[in-house]
Each structure stands twice: as C-alpha cells, then as structure tokens.
Amino acid sequence: MFRKLSKIFYGGDYNPDQWDEEIWEEDIKLMKILRVNAVTLPVFSWAKLQPSEDKFDFSWLDKVINLLSKNNIDIIMATPTAAQPPWMSKKYPEMLVTDIKGNKHKHGRRVNFCPNNSDYRRLSRLIAEKMAERYKDLPNLIMWHINNEYGTYCYCDNCAKEFRIWLKERYGSLEELNKRWYTNFWGHTYYNWEEIEVPSYLTELAPSWIGKKEMTIFQSMVIDYSRFMSDSILDCFRNEAEVIKKYTPDIPITTNFMGSHKPLNYFKWAKYIDVISWDNYPTNNLPISSAAMRHDLMRGLKGGQPFFLMEQASNQVNWEPQNALKRPGVVRLLSYQAVAHGGDSVLFFQWRQSRGACEKFHSAMIPHAGHLNTRTGRELIKLGEELEKLGGKIVGSRIKSKVAMMIDWENWWALECSTGPNEDLKYLNQLEKYYRAFYDLNISVDIINPSYDLSGYDIIVAPVLYMVKEDAVKSIESFVKDGGTFITTFLSGMVDENDLIILGGYPGAFRKILGLWVEEIDALYSDMSNTIVIKEKIPEMIKKEYECRLICDVIHTEGAKTLAVFGKDYYKGYPSLTENTYGKGKAVYVATDPEDSFIKDLIRHYCNEKAINSFIKPCRGVEITQRIKGDKTFTFILNHNNEKITLTLPEGMYSNLLTGEVVSGRIIIQPREVYILENLQI
C-alpha cells in the first residue's frame, strides 16, 4: 500500500522556527556533512502556522520545505496539534485539560487539550487537512506524524458526559453496569447515568492512608476510564488521520509512542497506525535490556512489522534528576540496538539544540557550539556514513522468535489500581525480569498481546497476567495442548475484564491448565524474604536455594508436579514452582517473585527443552539479534561492555556490513563496537 521505504532514515526533529532564517542554510550544510536523509517537522508550529482562527501562514514552512527538497532530504510531516496556540486556549478555554485533582488548567506546557473537546477536534482536523492539501504532492514526503507523545488524561465535565455515552454503549443498561462495576459495594448503585462521575481525587481516588500507593475504590470504573481515555485520545489521532488519508492514501501515518507508556493501550492503537514509531530515551542507570524490551514491544505491536525509531538523544537529556552524558560510542551503539531489534530508522530529537526553554539542556545533533567538531559530532558523522553505506539492505527484514512474552495494558491498569496484596508489585518490573532472562541468553522474544495468534511459538511467558479474557485463556489452552510451554506467575488468571474475581479458587482462569489451587496469597514486608528450594533435578537450576520476595502463594497441586518448594515460614514445603503436563505441552507456575538468577536458570531450562538456542554462547554484556529478509540473515553483535571481548562465530563466512570485511571463527570486538554480519553463501 505504501511507498517503499528504501533506506535507514537518519535525521531528526527539525524546528527551524526556533531560529532566524539565516541559520537554515547552515542547517542544510551540516545535514549534508552528517548524511541526514530525513527530518520531521513542524512538530510544534501550530501557532506559527495559524496565527488566528481565520488566518494561516505556511510561507515560512514552504521555504524550509523547499530548501530540504532541493537538498534531497525526505520529510516526515508532523501535524502540530500537540500544542494548540495560546489564542486558541484563550478563545476556547474548555479545550484545556482538567486534571485528576479537578483543577481546570490554563494555557501552558503541551498535550494540554481535552481529547473530547469538539473545538479541538474540529481545529486539529482543519490544520491537518490544510497541511495534507498543501503538501500532498511533495515527492519527498515519506510519512505523516500526527501530534506528539499523546497521553494526557482529562477529567472535565465534558469528558464525564462522553464517558457516560461510552459506558452506555459498552454496557447497554445501568443494571449491567451496576453488576459489572460491583456498585452494591459501598452503596454506589446507580439509577441514572447522570449519577456517574469520573474517577478523580474528588470522587473515587484517595491517597493511601498508610502506604505510598493511591487507593482506588472502584477498580472497574478506573479501568474503564483508562479504556475510555485511551480511546478518546485515539479518536483524536484517527480524526486527523482520516482527513489526511483523503489526500495522501499511500503515505503511511504514524504518531510517536513512548515505549511502555501506561496511559495509552498501544496494542489497540496499533490497529489504526501504519508504521509504529517511538521515542527511546534510556538513561545511563537502566540495564541495556530495558530499551531492548521496549524495541521488541514496538515491533510486536503490529506483529513483527519494522518500526521507526522516531526520537533519541544524541547525548544527555534534560529531565533526569542528574542528566549524565552518553559515554563514547553509546549513541551509535544504541542506534544499532534499535535496528537490531527491528527498527528501520535512526532519528533524533532534535536537530539543533534549543537556546531557551526547558529543553535547552537536552542534547541535539547540533549543539550550542554550532559545529560538529565535538566527540558526539564525530560519532554522528561516522554513524551517518555507515547508515548510508548500509542503504536499504536491512530495511524491511524481520525477526523470527520461538518465544513470546505477553503484555497487556488492561492488565497493567487493573493490577496497579488494585488495593492489595502488595503495593511494591509493579507490572513492568515483573515483565523486565522475565524479559531479561531471555535477553541475557540472547534468545529473541516477541512481545504480543494475549489476544494475538500463538501458533509458531514454542514458549509463551506471561508474568502476572492477573486480568485475562476468555478468548486468551482458550488460546493459551490450545497452545499448551498442542505442545507449547506456558510460563506464568503468582496472581495470574484471577479476574475478568471488570476486575471481578473468577470465583471458586485461584488462579481462576488458569486453574485447570496449571493443575493447582492457590489457597492463600501472602504479601511479604519489604525487608522480608523466603527461599525457593529446588526439589526436582533440573540441570539448569544450579543453586539449591534461591531467594524470593514480594508475594508467596500457598498452593495445593491438583495434578501439577512440584519442582520446588518454599524454604521458610508456615508454608515451608509448599510448592513454589510447579509444572503441569497438559495435552502435549506444559504449564509452569512460579508462585513468588524470585531473584533474577532463578528466572534465568528456569528460562534456560525450558529453552533447552525446546532446543531454543542463541546464535553463539551468551557472553555478558553482548547483545545478539538476527533479522531475516528472504534468504538473507543479518546478525547483529553489540558489545555493550567497556572492554573488548572475544567471540567464536559458528562455522561459516560472514561479511561485516559496517566495514566490508569478511570474518569467520574467533573475532575480537572492541568496547562498544557493533558487527552486522551477513552470512555468506559458500
């Protein structure tokens, strides 16, 4: 459907309107030095493009676009609707957000619009249409980029009104809603739709009176409000996308995601987006796997389709408590990490570092010094040259995984708005722990929604899949029956889509497949731990005892085999790890939150069982992925270490696409160096 994207796009957000016109020519000159081949603009220029409701001024943008076009730089055209002009906020004050505390905001910041405001909808569609109409025939227009980093929830009266309509549609009747929301609890039975308020600090949310977590009284209402808000904001996107498609049906449309961004259900959004793109800002104090997991999530949103790395920082950011510099080689390494995980672009925020406002300390491709004779400048030049050399070779190639990890936004919302059993439990932490085990083994993981097709996978991991829908349960059952290995944990299978407990004994939806009953769920105080004592001989489990924390289930097996037990407390000797044979497959239950090494050993065990291996023997700090296109396999080897490492390649000859060298056997990889190997046919 779309024009072929035929190279790795290299460039970034370009905000020429922050600068005098004189500097634009200088920009182009520097872009050419860097081999920049694409820029995104004009992300925040609504006020400049539309000085008043009836006045538009595209002249300056035309000039910039001409300059870019003349210089063969492709354009990702952004609608500027993430920040409405001050005049618009003044004229339509209802457009502004009401926050969770009930405060109506005034003009300020960005993404400060009520997603259900009709004037916002009308005016954002209008500017999008004006742009589409004007620029539809640009030969270097490669993509539309709608808005920027969507995600602000609103709690205004108009949203309340729309919420009630949304609920009416979802539930049909108040009887049904009362039942699903469990409103007889605390006397909340509704007799009229108008009685429903949005869940805010003025209604159903309250700061916890003991712990750190907020108390939510009606989980189901809060989860529905997240669904509704995610949908409302998606409607803003679709509202613009729709009008743009009328003019440029063949140009792909994106909006820049933020990785694991809780407010928006990206899996639902993905259906309406042509190319997933996202902004990757890993900080120096995060494990490398953290960005890897988010890349895989982005790739997973549309079933493996390559994504765009829309933003990253060339050096430090401004919003960390301490904004550390990226160390030498890191910006290049992280750029290739994106490609290694399925990215087809290496784009930055932003082109030229702002002189003022809150991002003046956020690095850019061109720093305040104004030239490229800097450490980062030299790294970017090298990167530009390499990407140009790689051309379109890798673009469009896919990653094949035998393992998938389930992530579900609605589960995330549900899990973390529950009061109890343990406020220290965070969904992302659990996901990252299991992801990291595969990552450290260099085993590729697809990230999928529970509703996705499971065929083709050997192992499915679903940590803390607390809320689960019936079709997903069925699909998991089939998967196991057919021989797959399903690994899940404590708290899984407990509630339906309204956060209502599946009665009769935990883990509700998964009781049969897991072959066990969880009688009690213990929450450990933060300074407490228990141990997992291995009972069955599993060669990969190299310790006899592992530490665990957070949650310990008290389990009775109902067919499952006990692989390990707890080592302490009154449930000492009760199962902490079980495996149930179900059909031709296995369902594995981890009844607590183990230390990392346990998960790593466990994962190694089940991968071995399925003969899922890494390309070469895993080596600490070395990341390896493979992208495949037709009969070509591209192997990425990234040395994240500060020291050089020696690896032995599997038999065969390889071409290192970054250098043109042919390599084989033992290779030495310098600190923070990257290899992209193509198997040579011999």
Next chain:
Amino acid sequence: MFRKLSKIFYGGDYNPDQWDEEIWEEDIKLMKILRVNAVTLPVFSWAKLQPSEDKFDFSWLDKVINLLSKNNIDIIMATPTAAQPPWMSKKYPEMLVTDIKGNKHKHGRRVNFCPNNSDYRRLSRLIAEKMAERYKDLPNLIMWHINNEYGTYCYCDNCAKEFRIWLKERYGSLEELNKRWYTNFWGHTYYNWEEIEVPSYLTELAPSWIGKKEMTIFQSMVIDYSRFMSDSILDCFRNEAEVIKKYTPDIPITTNFMGSHKPLNYFKWAKYIDVISWDNYPTNNLPISSAAMRHDLMRGLKGGQPFFLMEQASNQVNWEPQNALKRPGVVRLLSYQAVAHGGDSVLFFQWRQSRGACEKFHSAMIPHAGHLNTRTGRELIKLGEELEKLGGKIVGSRIKSKVAMMIDWENWWALECSTGPNEDLKYLNQLEKYYRAFYDLNISVDIINPSYDLSGYDIIVAPVLYMVKEDAVKSIESFVKDGGTFITTFLSGMVDENDLIILGGYPGAFRKILGLWVEEIDALYSDMSNTIVIKEKIPEMIKKEYECRLICDVIHTEGAKTLAVFGKDYYKGYPSLTENTYGKGKAVYVATDPEDSFIKDLIRHYCNEKAINSFIKPCRGVEITQRIKGDKTFTFILNHNNEKITLTLPEGMYSNLLTGEVVSGRIIIQPREVYILENLQI
C-alpha cells in the same frame, strides 16, 4: 434497660446485596457449619433500600432477614447512612464533603457527607426511622449499629456557619473568643463573627517549610474545630439514635469505633452510646500490646463496661502496603485477646469476600474459593465451636485494675498541632510505651479520661498530659494526697483548654504536685540521645544508665527528690527522674523520652511499692488477663509465641473452659494456644 446479651456473638458483616439471591441459602448453610449466631446488616445498602427520594424497597432485605430469623441467627441492624446513594449526592450536592484543601468533592468513596448538611440529617433520620419502624419487633434484633466508621471532617461554608454558632455558644462574646484564641497574635482580632473562617489549607494551616509536620497558626482555633467537628458528627449519630429509640427503647445502640481514631473524641461520644463496639485491624508488624491497649481503651470509654468486637479480619486486609497473611492460629488468638480484655463478641468484616471493588483482597469468613476447607476455614470452625461451648459464662464479666492510664483526645489534638518543640513527638507512641510496660508485666490497666473518677486506683499514669483542665488537676491532687502514685512526663501540665500556657513556670498545673520547675525544654535532633543516670538506689532499676531521646527538660527541683539525672550535655547532672511526696502519695516526673527498659523498670518499681502483682511471673510473649463476674474469676492465658511455654499456676485447681480439662501446677501451653481458666472452689 436492655435485653440481656447472653452469649458471645460470633459472626460478622453480611452484605448479601453484593451477591445473587441464589447464594443466600448457601450462606446460611455455611453459617451453621461455623456456628455463626449473629450478623450485621445492611451496612452499605442505602441506595438499594431507597432507589429515589420517594421510593423505598425493603423486599430483598425482608427476605434475607427472614432467612436469618428462621435459622436463629441474631441481627445487628445497621443503618446504611455511611454512604448516601449517588442520586442523593446528585440531587443535594451540598451534602458532599469539602476537604481541608478547600475542594468540594463529588460522589464517591464513603463517609463523604457534610455532617452539618440539613438534607443529610433529614434523610439519614428518615431511613433510620423507616428501618426502626419496620424491624422494631424482630425477636432476633439484638442491637442497632448506626452508620459505619464515622470520622470525615468537612470544611464547607455551611460548616463555617455552624462553627460560628457553636463558637458563639461556647464563648458568648467575640471579646472572650479573641482572648481565648489569642487573636491579637498576627493581627487576627475579630470584630464580627462572620470574619471567622474554618482552619484549612486556605486559611491557618500550612505545610511546614522545614520539617514534615504541618504548621498550624492558631492552635486554639484548630482544637476548637476538632471539638466542633467531633460534636457535629456525634450529632449525626444522635439524630439517628433518637428516632430509633422511639421505636425500640430497649435495644442497645452502637456505632463501630476505630480504636485510636484521632478525629472523634470517643470519650465524649461514649456518653451517647449504649454499647461500645469497635473494629480491630492489627497488622503483623505491630506489637501485640497495640491491640491490647485499644481494647482497654474501648472498655474504658464506658467505665469498664464490656464492648463488642464489631470487625476484625479472618486473614489479611487490603489496605496495608504489604498485606501479610495472618499466621496459623492467630485469628483465634486475637479473637480471644478481645474477649480477654473485656469483649463480649467476636465478629468479622465480612462474611463473604467481595468479588470486586477495593476490598476484593480483604479476607472474609468465606473466601473466594467459596468453601471452608481452608486453613482459615478450619480455624474459624474450631473457634465457633469453642465459643458456642463457652456460652454466656463470661459475658458481662468485668476487669478490675489497680492502675489507670489517662488518655485525652483534646490533649492529643493540642499536642500534635503545636509547632514545636519536637515534631517527632507523637501522643500515641508515648501512650503505647507506658502501656507496654504494664502489658509486659501482665498488670491490667484501665484507660480513663482525666475527668473520670480516680478512686479505686493505686497508680495513675498520664504520659505527656500537655493540656489539662482544672477539675482534672484537682482530682489528681486529691488522688495523690490520699496515697496514690501519679506518674507523668515532660510537657505535661503546660496549657489550659485553649492551648494557652499556664504562666509562671512549667509544668504549670502540676508544678506544685510534682515539686519542681522546668526552666527549659530541649528538643533533640533525631540522631541525638542523652542518658538517664540512676542516682538513688532502686532495686528494680537494673541498669546504671538508660538511653533517652526526643525531649530533655532542664529542671530545678522544688521539693522533689532527684532519682536520676542526665548524663550528658550542659544539663548533665540535672534531674531526669524525680519523685515528690505529696500528702500520702507520690508524684513522679519523667523528664525525657526513655528507652523501653527504663519505663518497664520504673513501672515495676512503683507496682512493687503498691504490691500490684501479676497472676503469675510474667513470661515474654504470654498475655494474661482476668475477668470477674460475681465470685467467679476467669483467667486468660494467651501464648503469642511461636514456641510452647511452660508456666506454673498459683496454687489451686482450675478448669480450662476451652477443653473442660482440670489443670493445676505446671502447665505447657502450645504455640499460639489459649487457656481460659476458671478457679475451682475446693
């Protein structure tokens, strides 16, 4: 006046409206298995009972009541007024609370009504009357339970209006109020009642600019607002109680208290309540004495009259940061602890664990599994059998104490809204430290208000009795003159009921009786300590030096004997513990916040002096109390330890009421086991 309560009530909050009717029969079946003999309902069913202002629907409740009655289950009838229906909030928005930040709330949570709202008063009285009228002749109606866990303060304009009326009544004139509130400070002199605002974040409260504590500018206003709010909420209770009494003058009325709940002056409330009842939710990380003290407080509210344990959890709760399971035997042990301290019921929140909303992770008598074949189920069955066997034997028996500890809500409010001298000072902490000393010695303590009759006691302990009224001072003076021992601490006797310093030298009201003058009050930084060095030979003080923290007074004795001095700083050698002979008694002053062992040794010393002994030699983790009825003494021995212990009973033969065994001499008590011994006449 009331029908005799002739057994230990066993059961809990029953919310059948959260469940389909089909399940009600199952409920009864399970209640019979458990020997449940009483349930509380319908606590949160206002919306179900009154779908609109002119429509009432008792049909479903009638059905439930019939079922219960038919099965000989007694009923504690709750008015559902803790949560007004959504339609009511919508129709009368002024009914909703305005919080301390000045934000008007919308419908949500519970106890979200302005206590001074006339529509709330009218409608809550109406539903109470409807229920009283309808159910007045129920033979199994044993008690009324008004509302639920009262305690939300409101700061709305209507409350401000009522506050001014309350003040006018209290002070008569603005001149008097200006004087008592010390309003010439910071130019707050009022010339018109309308000028008085309620103390909120918009007026006289401010987050501390340095420490963690809130700053209150006008303590007297804040204390009066607490008095007013406690009274206003009490008026809500009395408003319903009054109308109910018209129909069932002989049925006792209660409302469920929350132990040490700061917003409401329970001593004042107690006058209007027939039977004190309360909700006990001790968490695993609290000392056992913590619940014991609150039981004693509840018993003390009405001068020793047995109280009802209205709610406890059968297992974990949902509102802790980490909600740990109750360990095996603990729910039974804590149930008996309540009885041991004067409780005549063992009731739970709630009968059946909710499927949804914020309490879905709060345990209940029947868990989500739906049956009793669980660890907790078996413990509850055993408990039910035992309580049935005990019958009415213990019911109505009393505890006799030679020691009383003073607690005063107004002092609590005053102490903790003062700015200075040390924000780490918490009233409850101080109370618990002194209480724990007696508790560890197995010496029974009555908890009384300073205004209560002191005759009959040998020792009165009054930690940090900062605000003290004249009649209390006189009563304490008489007590000591007549031979009693009065033990108090730093900061006591300082201010009158308007938080105005009693001039002329600290400790103001107690200077004469204590025989000393406190020249200076030092506050220690959190990482600082001093020592208490013992000067006089006191056999019970087994260490030469004890550590102390928080506050150190600089004292000049005026007649008192110096028993110990400070060991450090420029007031080294100044008294830290004094004893003054006054009339036939003694007044003891602890001038700092000592480590626990000091208080324990001190208390042992004064108990020995008065020959106040425990039943048997105290043993760590073993709690012993005695209830007396006529000539019968029931001795409770609770082993809170995880290990068995061996005790030697005083001479005599005893019947263990839980087993029927006759025991004497050395006995072995298993971990978490309970003995209830009746002395056998030989």
Next chain:
Amino acid sequence: MFRKLSKIFYGGDYNPDQWDEEIWEEDIKLMKILRVNAVTLPVFSWAKLQPSEDKFDFSWLDKVINLLSKNNIDIIMATPTAAQPPWMSKKYPEMLVTDIKGNKHKHGRRVNFCPNNSDYRRLSRLIAEKMAERYKDLPNLIMWHINNEYGTYCYCDNCAKEFRIWLKERYGSLEELNKRWYTNFWGHTYYNWEEIEVPSYLTELAPSWIGKKEMTIFQSMVIDYSRFMSDSILDCFRNEAEVIKKYTPDIPITTNFMGSHKPLNYFKWAKYIDVISWDNYPTNNLPISSAAMRHDLMRGLKGGQPFFLMEQASNQVNWEPQNALKRPGVVRLLSYQAVAHGGDSVLFFQWRQSRGACEKFHSAMIPHAGHLNTRTGRELIKLGEELEKLGGKIVGSRIKSKVAMMIDWENWWALECSTGPNEDLKYLNQLEKYYRAFYDLNISVDIINPSYDLSGYDIIVAPVLYMVKEDAVKSIESFVKDGGTFITTFLSGMVDENDLIILGGYPGAFRKILGLWVEEIDALYSDMSNTIVIKEKIPEMIKKEYECRLICDVIHTEGAKTLAVFGKDYYKGYPSLTENTYGKGKAVYVATDPEDSFIKDLIRHYCNEKAINSFIKPCRGVEITQRIKGDKTFTFILNHNNEKITLTLPEGMYSNLLTGEVVSGRIIIQPREVYILENLQI
C-alpha cells in the same frame, strides 16, 4: 541625612497588645534590668489600630509609647501591614493571595495579601500615614520598620493583568517578548498580550515526573515573574515609605529581611531602603559560617553600610522539626557575631514569649516563667551591660575586604528553575562552600552584586554565575585586565538575562577571559564521584587528589593553563582546574564541585598570591573580623569552640572593650568567649 545612631541598640519586638495592660509596667521594669534601649512595635496590630475602615484607635498604643518614652526607650516604629485585619479580608476578598496552585486563600496566617491589590495599597498607605502623622515628632522615634518579612507571591488574575503591563513596559512589543521568551518552542507564540498567563501549576509548572525538582517549561517567563513579583512587593514597601517620608524625612526606613530569601531581589530592594535590617535564625545544626555569610550579604546590600540585626531568638525557635535550645553562651556569641560582621544592633524577636498561637514555643527575652532568673536571663543581662558599656564606640565602623563574592538573585532564580543538568545543584550550597573557605581562613569577604564596582578588590569569586549580564562581563574583564584574580566555576557565563544560551561554545560570556571551551557538561548521579588530580605544583594544594561530584565539565583549553585534571571516566586527563592569564590578572575556572578541602586550599593559594592574610593564624572554630572607624581598628575574636583556645596576638597592645583589660601576646580565650580588641597607640 538621618539622625546619628549613637549606640548599639538592644531590645526587640514588643507586642504589648498580646497582654493585659497590667503587665506593661512589669515589662518596663524588666527592660531596665536588661538595659533594653529600643523596641520595635506594633508589628502585627493593624486590627487593633483600625477596628473598621472608618475607625482608628491609637489610644492603647499611645499609652505604651508614653511609657516607653518616659523610660528613655527608643522606638522602631513598625507599620502593621504584614497582616491585614480579618474585616478587611472579608470586605475585600480580592486582597487575599492566590497561591501557585491557583487556590484563592481566605483570611489566615500573615503576609497573605496580593501585592497588586489596589485596596491593600490604599489601606496600607493610609495606616502608615496615620502613624507617621501621629508619631512624627516623637523624640525617641529612631527608625521606621515597614511591614514584616515580605515575600509572598500571588498568582491571581489581577496579578496576571499587572504582569502583562509590566511585560509591555519591559519588552515594548510581543515580537520582542516572543523572541526573548523563546515562545516558538512548544508552540507558545503570543499574538495578544491577553494570552499570557502567570506561570503556575495550572500553566507552565509541573512536578517532575522522575526527580524531585519541579519542571518549569518557560524559564524566561518564570524568571520574569519573579522579577515582577519582587518588584510588585517592593512597590508595596515604597508605597508606605513614600508617605512616611513626607512626615519624617530624616528618620531612616527599613523592613526586616530574611537573609538569603529567594523570592525578593534584595540587591534591587536595597536601593530604596535607608538601613538594611534582618532576622537571623541560625539553627544548631548549621555551620557558624552560615550566619556569617548572611551578615556579610546584608552588609553588602548597601556597599558596606552597617546593618541592623532586627530579630534573633534568645533561645530556641518553634519552627524547626526539632527545636534545640541554644547552648550556654551562644546567644551572646551570636549577638557579637552580628556586630563583628557590621551590625549596629542586637535585637530580638520577641520581648515576651506568647502565651498562645504558633509562636508559644518560640523563646523570647522574657520567658513564660515571667522573670530573668534563668540561664538565658542571666546571659541577656550580661549582654545588656556589655553593650551599654560599649556605647557608640563601634557604631558606624566599617569592614574593609580585599575579596568579594558575587551573589545575584536573578542568577539564583534562573539556575534553579532550569531543568537539567543536575537537580542536586543548589546556588546557596555553592556560595556557602566558597564563602566557608575564606571564613575558615579568617579572611573578610564582601558580598556584592555583579553590577557593583569591583575596584578595590584583589580577588572576585563568582560561583556558578550561570546568568550574567553584559555590563557585569565587561566589568569583570576590566577587573582581571587590571590585575585582579577572578575565580568562577562550572555552568558560569552560559545565558543572557532571558535564560537564552550564549551560542558558539560554553562558557559563553566568559570563554575569552577564561581561555577555554567547555564541550560537554556531565552530571553525576548522586552516588558517583570523580577526582581532581593536581598537575601543577601549587604549595597550598596539599593533597594529590581531591574528590569531586555533581558536575564535571569536559574542557578544551584555549590559552588557559591546566592546573589539575580529572582522574576518572572517559574525560580522565581533561582539565578540572584551569588558570588563564588575562591582561595583568588571572581568571580561574573550577570545572566541577570539589570537596571542601580543595576549595580551601585553592583559596589559600590565591590569597597568598595577593598577600591577603588573616589577622592571626587561623584556628579552627575561632572567628575573627575587624571593623574600622577613622584611625581605630576593632578586632573581634569569637571562640565558637566548646573548649578554650590559646592565641598569640600580633605585636602591640590591645584594649579588650568588653572587660577594659589591656592584653598582648599570648591570650587564652574561654569557650564561647568574645574579645573585642582596640589597638592601643603606643
């Protein structure tokens, strides 16, 4: 212009209206015992003086003043405008503050008026005029004291209106404002003045989503709002001062400052104030240098003119988390510290300790005990006798410094509202570190604004002078060219007065004079450090390596000499300390945040180079300053230690003004003792 102030004023804030008239005579009696010669009143008596808009009542004040006058006690006459009467708040609710969250306040606290409210302006001027008219001829009226501790910002609509007017005046056109505020960032381009909102939590401020610091989106707007608010509040002061001057042109006017109080640009205020006065409340856990620096700042505000110590506490305060007592001798020592740094008064808050309200735990000259037979009482009596003996000898004398430290409020605002690079960076911390180095060496420092005349100094220190204006840059350049030593640090010289980066390479404004280019600015995580490795032989640098934290610049010298390098990370070997010869002088750059000993050694080095020496060899805990008047030099020696110390005086004979003794050679100074030495001519 003013009447000569001929003695050290001793006394304090006198609030007789908090007490019954009977006590006033007692007050006078005690004042005479203490040798009190001046009191400040009536600071908070607006409501008492003006019971309604058309009614004034000065009768009680007249009586008090008569009593004081009869007893030869001088009067610092305060306008009571820091707390408007409740009736005024009620009548003119717009007078009340709207806070940064957008909440309109009601009557309460103090300094709770909108500085731009016209009714406040009119009525505060009126009461000031009434007082000036009435008391203008009082012979013992020595000073006017307007308001009290100004500093509350308001964010109301009226302030927004006035802000726009202020901006119009500052920038002339919206084009200019858009450019200076960099509003094309995030689409904030204004087309109408009305579109500008004040920067609050409802607009451009947001709690940080990761760190602890607030995020400000438009730094320039926030800085301008601070400028505007500081000016608006100054206008309140000037509004009263103006009308007072009409009546008493020869009486000096002051308002009590709060040392390093961020909201008000005291350097700008100083121009409109006759005598600087301030309130000094150092807590026990601060280094002694902390108060010293603030004294020097106060002295510096008007170019060295002696200031008034308007308030201090005789003992503990009430607003600390833990309010420790002042240790013996400390109140006297701190009083002399004020004089030693250029203070001409020793005044206290307050005369008599309040009975009620939030300052009841704040010490006063007369405690609740009501007499002076206390430790503090005896210390104050001694102090009063000494000050009486000193008479006017020292009054008006000046301090001569060869070193100046630059402090700039606008830089403070700018630095701390930036997002990035390191939220742990606090301006005051940096200033205190450098100040302390000189303090420990007993080298006197003047504190100046960058715009002040630099001639006469040998060394200028300007830590983190991030925002710098062109004239200051020129003045610093001339200073160095002419032979001065200029010492500055990381982040200096970066932005212009609108927080716009000076492009082309850091440190922008100072690049030439420092002879270096900062390519990158690394921010260190809180648990990280680097080292400074000394490369050049500098005898005063006694360690080879010093630790550093917070920020590390990556530097390329452009003429500067590298004195030290970093010891770790990829910029190991890059300069961490440089010195550039520029004209006849030197410009020194500290590229990181070093441990204290580094700064001390560095400062010693440059002081030695300039032959700037202390009076005698520095001794830990001993503070030494000199005040000069005509040919007389007064040397203050303060022993802050808890132990006695031995010093050897420079050759000569000295008279100790506190004792009359003549001393020379070796002297022993007792713990917390003070010497004030006058050189004797021999």
